[in-house]
Structure formats: C-alpha cells, structure tokens
Amino acid sequence: MCVVETMRVATVALGYLGVMSSVLADGDPEYGQYLSSECVTCHQAAVTGTIPSIHGMQADGFITMMKLYRSKQLENRTMQTVAGRLSDEDIAALAAYFSTLDPPD
Amino acid sequence: MTKIDRRTFTTGMIGLGAVSAGLSLPAYAQGKKPRVVVIGGGAGGATAARYIAKDSKGAIDVTLIEPTKKYYTCFFSNLYLGGIHDYEYIGHTYDGLAANHGVNVIHDWAVGVDGAAKTVELGSGVKVGYDRLVVAPGIDLKYGSVNGYSIDTQDTMPHAWKSGTQVALLKSQVENMREGGTFVMVPPPNPFRCPPGPYERISMIAHILSKTNPTAKIIVLDPKEKFSKQALFTEGWQKHYPDMIEWIPASISGGVKNINMDTMEIETDIDTFKADAASVVPAQKAGVICDRAGLTDGDWCPIVPATMQSRADENIHVLGDASVASAMPKSGFSANSHAKVAAMAIRGALTGSKVFDSRFANTCWSLIDANDGVKVGANYKAGAEKIEVVDEFISKTEEPDALRKATYEESESWYTAITADMFS
Known part of the structure; x- marks a missing residue:
C-alpha cells in the first residue's frame, strides 16, 4: 500500500469512525485556527485529489495521526516535517480547532 | 464584484x-x-x-x-x-x-x-x-542583465517568468520548432523566483519534444554552477530523455556574452549556439x-x-x-x-x-516527467534578524516509481488546495 493510501485509510479509521479510545483535547481553538493556516494550504474543506480533508476530524484521531507523523511512523516527508515541530500543545490546539469544523460532504 | x-x-x-x-x-x-x-x-x-x-x-x-x-x-x-x-x-x-x-x-x-x-x-x-x-x-526583470535581451524583443525568446501570455507564446514556439531543432534555455542567476522552475521547465519541454520531435536537442546555458534539486533532475533527465539535454554551467561556457535576437544566436566563450526556440530568463528584482x-x-x-x-x-x-x-x-x-x-x-x-509566534513553511514540487514528481520542503521560524530553517527535507534519488507518482499526485492536490486558499 502506498503512503498516500495508508494515510487515507488511517484518516478514516482514526478520525471519522473514532476507533481510538476517546481522548479529550483541551487545546485552544483560537491558537489552533492560527496554526491551521499552514495545514489548509494543502488540506481544504473539500477533498482535493489524494490529500484528505481533515475538517471535522475527531480530536483523538487527529492527535494520534499527528504523533505518528511526528515520530515518523507514518511516511510522507512533508507531513513528518510539518508534525516534527509541533508540541503536544500545538497538536491539541489543532485537533480542537479542526474538530469544530464541518466534515466534507 | x-x-x-x-x-x-x-x-x-x-x-x-x-x-x-x-x-x-x-x-x-x-x-x-x-x-x-x-x-x-x-x-x-x-x-x-x-x-x-x-x-x-x-x-x-x-x-x-x-x-x-x-x-x-x-x-x-x-x-x-x-x-x-x-x-x-x-x-x-x-x-x-x-x-x-x-x-x-x-x-x-x-x-x-x-x-x-x-x-x-x-x-x-x-x-x-x-x-x-x-x-x-x-518580481520585475532586469532585462539589461543579458546583453542583447530587452523588453522590446522579449517575445522572441520569452522569459515566461510571470506566467500568462508569455508562457502560451513559448509553448507555441516549442511546438513549432523544426524537426531536430535546438531549444536553448538561459536560466537566471540567484536569487530568483522559483529555484527549481527553470529545470522543471526544461523537463516539461523535453517531455513534449520527446513525443513530437524526438531528435530535438535542449541546451541549457546556466550562469550558475549548481541548481535546486540538481541530483534529482540530472537523474531524471538521463532516465527519461537520454541524450536530449545538455546542461552547461558558466565555468565551462564562460556565460552568455551576447544574444542576437535577429539571428537567434547566443554567444558564449566556447561556442555560439543557434536556437530554433529559446527561453531567456534575466536576473530579477522586487x-x-x-x-x-x-x-x-x-x-x-x-x-x-x-x-x-x-x-x-x-x-x-x-x-x-x-x-x-x-x-x-x-x-x-x-x-x-x-x-x-x-x-x-x-x-x-x-x-x-x-x-x-510566527511560523512559516514551504514545499516546492517539481515534475520531471509524467508521474515522476519530486519535492523539497522546510519549515521556518522568525529569528530576530532573519527567517531561519527549523527542519527540511528533499526527495531522494532512486525512489520507487509509486512514490514519485504519489508525489506528483500530491502536487496536483496541493495546486487545487492553494488556489482555493488564495481565491475562494
């Protein structure tokens, strides 16, 4: 399975279906909104080709995904670099923000 | 509106x-x-x-x-x-x-x-x-940085570095080259808009010529000694377009001395190159x-x-x-x-x-041939005096075809996303 497919499957499994045990994010959505401006250069509300939408993603799934990129357990050099400098607080803020948005149609 | x-x-x-x-x-x-x-x-x-x-x-x-x-x-x-x-x-x-x-x-x-x-x-x-x-x-262009090149004659050898109609003109000129003709690319000196851009342009012109005019040649008269993603482009050119592209740095050519726009001749220390079509990208400024x-x-x-x-x-x-x-x-x-x-x-x-706190990021994707995409990227922070790198990456040579295809598809998705992020 290629990297992108892995990412998409993981997004669905961890995010929208909420497979992981519920972890409440207490991140600051306003800070998350600022940080998210980097994300939306590629991840728009609508799915664009092979890049998944992360709008409306559940916080626990988002946090798990980003930590997997940060530890380089998920491939994709761009995402590893993006996640590499995010602190736990940053990730929680992003998760809190994106979870408030409407998921793609 | x-x-x-x-x-x-x-x-x-x-x-x-x-x-x-x-x-x-x-x-x-x-x-x-x-x-x-x-x-x-x-x-x-x-x-x-x-x-x-x-x-x-x-x-x-x-x-x-x-x-x-x-x-x-x-x-x-x-x-x-x-x-x-x-x-x-x-x-x-x-x-x-x-x-x-x-x-x-x-x-x-x-x-x-x-x-x-x-x-x-x-x-x-x-x-x-x-x-x-x-x-x-x-950017604006410093037309005088290349002897013989001017704003009045730019359409003869389009820089096409601000997109728009000049790119359409360049495409037409490439498509109408004689069989077995020579395309000459003169990239700009540093610093300039889109560091991998001239080399992606060479790749995309080679992509077209390899199908429509396979005996054509591409000469690159570079004022620089090295360029962005050089190992990746060089590998890709040999793989996809063997014997079509010749990259000549200034240390070998002596640099472009003069261009005669009437005869399409580009003069260097080692030779005068007669172009059937050309793209000359001058030095740049704000x-x-x-x-x-x-x-x-x-x-x-x-x-x-x-x-x-x-x-x-x-x-x-x-x-x-x-x-x-x-x-x-x-x-x-x-x-x-x-x-x-x-x-x-x-x-x-x-x-x-x-x-x-301010944070910056960049990723530049380049296409070497259909479905052969590469990328370089980094994130940055605001230092007191300068914007500084935090972490960076670049595609590797000899990556599997599936990864290159995924990188290309990612670039397509990014294009859709960033243009929505700008204009929607």
Whole structure:
C-alpha cells in the first residue's frame, strides 16, 4: 500500500469512525485556527485529489495521526516535517480547532 | 464584484485627516474601521487579502489592487508547457474574494506610495488611504542583465517568468520548432523566483519534444554552477530523455556574452549556439513599486521576520518574492505562508486580536516527467534578524516509481488546495 493510501485509510479509521479510545483535547481553538493556516494550504474543506480533508476530524484521531507523523511512523516527508515541530500543545490546539469544523460532504 | 469609488476614497481621506491628532492610537482604539490596502493579487497578496477579510469578519476594510482580471499562476505554468494541463487550468479570477469576503478589488496599477500620508496612488490618479499596506508585487526583470535581451524583443525568446501570455507564446514556439531543432534555455542567476522552475521547465519541454520531435536537442546555458534539486533532475533527465539535454554551467561556457535576437544566436566563450526556440530568463528584482515606495535595499525589500513589516516603514508589510525572506525560497507556497503571518500581525495591530509566534513553511514540487514528481520542503521560524530553517527535507534519488507518482499526485492536490486558499 502506498503512503498516500495508508494515510487515507488511517484518516478514516482514526478520525471519522473514532476507533481510538476517546481522548479529550483541551487545546485552544483560537491558537489552533492560527496554526491551521499552514495545514489548509494543502488540506481544504473539500477533498482535493489524494490529500484528505481533515475538517471535522475527531480530536483523538487527529492527535494520534499527528504523533505518528511526528515520530515518523507514518511516511510522507512533508507531513513528518510539518508534525516534527509541533508540541503536544500545538497538536491539541489543532485537533480542537479542526474538530469544530464541518466534515466534507 | 465590489469596487470602491472615488467618493469612498475621499470620505476615507477626510476621516483620516480628522483624526490625525490620534494617529498614534491603533485604528480600533479610535473607533473607526481600519483599512488595509494590498498591492498585488498573487500568492502573497490574494492570500493576505483573503485572510485579513475572512478572519476579521468585516472589522477591517480590505482593498486589493491588481491590474489583471484573471491571474495565471506561475506555479504549474510548466505543467501547461508540458501539456499536462491546459491554459485555463492555471487562470483564476478574484470574484471569490469579493463575493465571499467583501474584498474591494480594484483592477489598476499601483504607481506610487506615500508612506507619510499613508496613501497608494493608482494609475488612474486616484489615491487610496490605508492604515496598513501590504506590498506583494512579485518580481520585475532586469532585462539589461543579458546583453542583447530587452523588453522590446522579449517575445522572441520569452522569459515566461510571470506566467500568462508569455508562457502560451513559448509553448507555441516549442511546438513549432523544426524537426531536430535546438531549444536553448538561459536560466537566471540567484536569487530568483522559483529555484527549481527553470529545470522543471526544461523537463516539461523535453517531455513534449520527446513525443513530437524526438531528435530535438535542449541546451541549457546556466550562469550558475549548481541548481535546486540538481541530483534529482540530472537523474531524471538521463532516465527519461537520454541524450536530449545538455546542461552547461558558466565555468565551462564562460556565460552568455551576447544574444542576437535577429539571428537567434547566443554567444558564449566556447561556442555560439543557434536556437530554433529559446527561453531567456534575466536576473530579477522586487516589483518596481517597491523602489517607488522606498522599500528596497538593493534589489529586494528587507523585512522584520516576525511580522513581515518593511524595515523601511512599519506600516507596510512586504510579502513573497519581493521580500528578503532569507532561508525561504521565492515561491508561491512561501508567499502564501508570509501572507498568513502578516495577516495575523495586521489584525493584531488594527483590531487587537491575538498574535502568536510566527511560523512559516514551504514545499516546492517539481515534475520531471509524467508521474515522476519530486519535492523539497522546510519549515521556518522568525529569528530576530532573519527567517531561519527549523527542519527540511528533499526527495531522494532512486525512489520507487509509486512514490514519485504519489508525489506528483500530491502536487496536483496541493495546486487545487492553494488556489482555493488564495481565491475562494
């Protein structure tokens, strides 16, 4: 399975279906909104080709995904670099923000 | 499309004059609606206008000044050259900025800036007042940097470095080359817009010629000794276009001494190359409005990294290619990233909204052949003096085909996303 497919499957499994045990994010959505401006250069509300939408993603799934990129357990050099400098607080803020948005149609 | 008229400007100007005694206060503290003017509707300017208007939720009046009604992106113009996309795919209007975010879009040239009066003069003679000004004009070309090349003759060997009709012209010239003809590319010296761009252009022209004119040759007369993603491009050229491309650095050619536009001859120390078609990209500088506004130091505009404010005028933010962004390459992605930092700083100054630590990012994808995509990227922070790299990566040579295809597909997805992030 290629990297992108892995990412998409993981997004669905961890995010929208909420497979992981519920972890409440207490991140600051306003800070998350600022940080998210980097994300939306590629991840728009609508799915664009092979890049998944992360709008409306559940916080626990988002946090798990980003930590997997940060530890380089998920491939994709761009995402590893993006996640590499995010602190736990940053990730929680992003998760809190994106979870408030409407998921793609 | 929303436009502001002369009367609106006049009212604004009187308003500014009436409260001049209180100018040291932020606009929001004076109880009037602050105004931001953005010069340039590219990746920096359009993004800044959109984010300031969107995130201030109507609390800031945003005016975008951009001469063209349809903007053709420089990024992905090589994919048009390569026949991957048609011309209209890379064209975008400003309708969304006006309709969705209330941005006042004025299609005119900004011809002057009065920093003391805080006004921008348009080609029409109208002056637009601002509390904060965003200057994002992109590049201008230093035509005199290549002997024999000029603005009058540029269509003979299009630079095509500002996208638009010059790229369409270049594509036509490549397609009409004689069988077995020679295409000559003269890349620019550093620093310039889109460091991998000339080499992606060579790749995309080779992609076309390998199908339609396979005995054609491509000569690259580079003023530099090395270039962005060199190992990746060199490997890809040998793999996809063996014996078609010859890259000659200045240490071997001695550099381009003169171009005869009438005979299509490009003279170097080692030889005179007769081109059937050519693209000559001269040296570059910040868009000319930067000089007129007094923002340049040499060819480019120094900035304060945390806010992208001009070092020459704290009420002006310079974004994108025109700025000295140090470690960040001059790219559409970088300009988009600058815009978000500046938008946050401007909203903070004008409306008192929260301001966070500035972060920047860039990724540059390049297409070597159909489905053979590579990328380089980094994230950055604002140092006291310069924008500094935090972490960076680059594609590797000998990557599997599936990964290269995924990288290309990712670039396509990014194009859709960033153009929505700029214009929707």
